[in-house]
Amino acid sequence: MINKDFNKLICNRILTLRKERNLKLEQLAYQSGISKGGLSEIERNMKEPRAYTILRICSGLGITMKEFFDFPEIDEFTNIM
Numbered sequence: 001m002i003n004k005d006f007n008k009l010i011c012n013r014i015l016t017l018r019k020e021r022n023l024k025l026e027q028l029a030y031q032s033g034i035s036k037g038g039l040s041e042i043e044r045n046m047k048e049p050r051a052y053t054i055l056r057i058c059s060g061l062g063i064t065m066k067e068f069f070d071f072p073e074i075d076e077f078t079n080i081m
Helices: 002-020 025-032 036-043 051-061 072-080
Strands: none
Touching: 002 036, 002 051, 002 072, 025 036, 025 051, 036 051
């Protein structure tokens, strides 16, 4: 259960950051070098992103991995583990 909750948290984070930057799915996919379909599946929590994919998405968003993982919900999640 923890793994599914963590994946949902990560997928929601990607969607939130994309929307905050007013990027369309196609734009972030292109900037990240991943397929639109793959990114869509990740955002809908249908596919678990690997670390390298998250790194590429961060690059497309113009942020570091540290910035990606720096949000309150992740702190709450790690405290219950």
